[in-house]
Structure formats: C-alpha cells, structure tokens
Amino acid sequence: MHKRSLLKAVVALAAASAFTLAQAQTPTPIKFQLDWRFEGPAAFFLLPTAKGYFKEAGLNVTVDAGNGSGGAVQRVASGTYDMGFADLAAVMEFHANNPDAQNKPVAVMMVYNNTPASVMALKKSGISKPADLAGKKLGAPVFDAGRRAFPIFAKANGIGNVQWTAMDPPLRETMLVRGDVDAITGFTFTSLLNLEARGAKASDVVVLPYADFGVKLYGNVIIASPKLVKENPEAIRAFLKAFTKGAKEVMANPGAAIASVKERDGIVNVALETRRLQLAIDTVVNSADARAEGFGQAKPQRLALMASQVSDAFSTKSRVNAETVWNGSFLPPAAELNILPRK
Numbered sequence: 001m002h003k004r005s006l007l008k009a010v011v012a013l014a015a016a017s018a019f020t021l022a023q024a025q026t027p028t029p030i031k032f033q034l035d036w037r038f039e040g041p042a043a044f045f046l047l048p049t050a051k052g053y054f055k056e057a058g059l060n061v062t063v064d065a066g067n068g069s070g071g072a073v074q075r076v077a078s079g080t081y082d083m084g085f086a087d088l089a090a091v092m093e094f095h096a097n098n099p100d101a102q103n104k105p106v107a108v109m110m111v112y113n114n115t116p117a118s119v120m121a122l123k124k125s126g127i128s129k130p131a132d133l134a135g136k137k138l139g140a141p142v143f144d145a146g147r148r149a150f151p152i153f154a155k156a157n158g159i160g161n162v163q164w165t166a167m168d169p170p171l172r173e174t175m176l177v178r179g180d181v182d183a184i185t186g187f188t189f190t191s192l193l194n195l196e197a198r199g200a201k202a203s204d205v206v207v208l209p210y211a212d213f214g215v216k217l218y219g220n221v222i223i224a225s226p227k228l229v230k231e232n233p234e235a236i237r238a239f240l241k242a243f244t245k246g247a248k249e250v251m252a253n254p255g256a257a258i259a260s261v262k263e264r265d266g267i268v269n270v271a272l273e274t275r276r277l278q279l280a281i282d283t284v285v286n287s288a289d290a291r292a293e294g295f296g297q298a299k300p301q302r303l304a305l306m307a308s309q310v311s312d313a314f315s316t317k318s319r320v321n322a323e324t325v326w327n328g329s330f331l332p333p334a335a336e337l338n339i340l341p342r343k
Contacts, residue, residue: 027060028235030228033075033084034066035220038265040277041189044111045085046260048246057238063264068143070094073223076105082228083239085111087145088218089310092325096316105223106327109240110298111247112219113290114211116283117146119153120191121183121206122176128206130213134160139181142166146185149210149217151313156214173198189279193272209283217306218298219284229327236330244296244332248339251286254278286340296337298326 034042045063048054054061066072069087073094076084088107095104119138121127127136130153140147147164154162165181173194176184184191188207195205210217222243224236250257254277258270284290293299300322307320331337 025058027055027058028232028238030054030059030061030083030235030239031081032061032063033072033081034063035069035072035085035087036067036190037065038261038268039190040254040258040261040273040275041280042264043250043254043257043261043277044247045243046264047250047257048242050260050263051246051249053242053245054239057242059235059238059242061239065265069145069220070143073105076223076225077101077103079103079225079227081225083222083224083236085220086223087115088221088306088325089115089145089149089314091221091223092307092310092320092322093148093314093316095325096311096314096318096320099318103226104324105225106229107221107298107325108224108236108327108330109222109243109296110218110290110293111222111296112280112284113293113295114209114284114287115145115149115215115217115219116187116189116280117149117153117185117215117217117219118188118191118207118209119146119183119185120176120188120195120208122200123204123206125182125206127183130154130157130159130208133162133183135162136182137163137165138183138185139165139167139172139175140185141169141172144169144172144185145187146210149215149310149313150185152217152309153210153213153215173200176200188283189276192279193276197272211284211287211289216289216302217309218302224330233330237332240296240330241332241336244336244339247285247295250277251281251339251341254281286343291340291343294334294337295340296331297328 069090072084072086073090075081172184175181177198255274258274303322307322311319
C-alpha cells in the first residue's frame, strides 16, 4: 500500500475508533422531575448531581423543581421526563385510574419509607389526638397527599365527619395561624417549619403523624418511565447506585448537603432548609420502619395493604395492583443499600 494511502487508512481508523469511544462515553441523558420546590429534601438528588456521581455512572442528569406528586407522575407518564420523585399513593392512583394506559410509571426505589403526611393544629384549639378532629374545620390544597389519604387516617382512628376548606399551598399555614381553620394536613417537614415562619412556636403546634396513628402508607418513591424500563434498564440501575452513594453523604452531613440546594436556588434560607432536611431524614427516611425493612426497599404485604387502602380512599376506577406499581429489580445489592445512620 502506498505510504499516503496507508496514512489515510490509519487516520480514518483512528477517527472511527475515537468516534466509537466518544459514543461509548456519551452520558445517557436523564430528565428528572422533583415532587416539589428546591427545599432541603431536594439535596438527596441535587448533591449527587453537583458532586458528579451521576456523571461518573455514565448519566447526564438534569433535576427540575416540581409542584406536586400528581404533576411529577403525569410528566413521567407523558414522556416529558424519564424519571421522577413522587408520593407512591399518587403513582397507585394513576395506575388505577388509567388501567389501559401503556405509559404507567413504575416505582423503582423507596426513599420515604413512611408517608410524611400529618395533621397539625395549634394547642389552643384543644386538639390533642385524632378523635378531637371530629366536627372540626380542616384545611389543605385539594391535591395535598395528607388530605387525599385522610379517609384512611379517619378510619384507622374512628374520626367522625370533618369540614374541609381548600386553599393554595402558600395560604395553608397562614389560615391555621389566623384561626380560619382548626387544623391542616401536610408534610410535617414542610408545614411545621412554615408555621414557625408565620410566628407559631414549635411547642405550640400539635403534630399527629399518620405513621404514628395506624396509617402505614409508604411515602415518596423514585419512579421511572416504562420506556426507560424497556429500553435502558442499565440507566436506572446506574441512577439508583449513584443516588444511594449521594444519599449516604446527605444523611451523614445534612448541613453540608444543603450547599447543593443553595446552588440551585440562591434565595433559600440555609439554616431553615438544613432543619427541614434533618426533619425529613429523622421522620421518614431513617425511620424505625425503614431500618426494619432496609433503605430503598418495600415489603409485598405492606404494598398490598396500601394498594387496597388507596383504592378505597381515592375511589379509583379500578383496584390498584401493587405488583404492577412496584419494580425492585433495579435496586443496588443489599450491602450497598445499608446506608441508614444508626440512631
């Protein structure tokens, strides 16, 4: 072969090899939808993004703020997002109300082993236990997870009829402080701190967590689109592995983890969001139930009970089938999931 031809062949081969290598190294894009704003708990996803753990796993993850679990489920179902973070009850409801849909997102990892939902009231209302809520005026946005699941809480605790008032999320705690409602439902780590910001002392707030009063609903899960499940299951495995690495760091040092939230939203109150993150870790991530079951995992019996309860409370079109909602096959090995700090 002529020297020039040989040189051309070598250059072509090198270019082809470089292209193949670049293709192999091109990170898989993952659009991720949060359930809520960039607050303390978002550090679980923002820290591994900021520290490059997803990139090391061959993923290019973009995390966007959300406006509720229902929206997160819808956006993953529509294909706008590949993965997301949502209340498992909202995932179950979507499945049961859209039985013929081909695009139902599935839960692939448990993050909030207990629902963060609780009823909150001020001590001066005289409410100190669930039975005291009978006949009272409760307030929450119509899509609030605690409000949606209240029939389960009411049934478990023999609560009589209550009167509901709907409002936009920013008004919920304000209306309780003003006395417009007797109690509210909401995520404890959101509403308790919001009440303090509106002048209420933590010692003056009565908190009735659903998990402490007979309601063992699971909380938020990481969800994946059926398209991703089918076409790139390895991307889901890589995501959960990198997420787990980041989650261990977040729980070990919540104060440092908040830097990743501040990076995304410069106006967040670092002290407040650090408290919110710690409260979320203590109440729903590193809970007694989570330590008993193992981080990231879900138990079939508990899933089945929740599916039945959600079917009844949400009056779904069809019964929830727990087996189609949950897919734990992408989880890292149990040894890697052993990340919960000891209490």
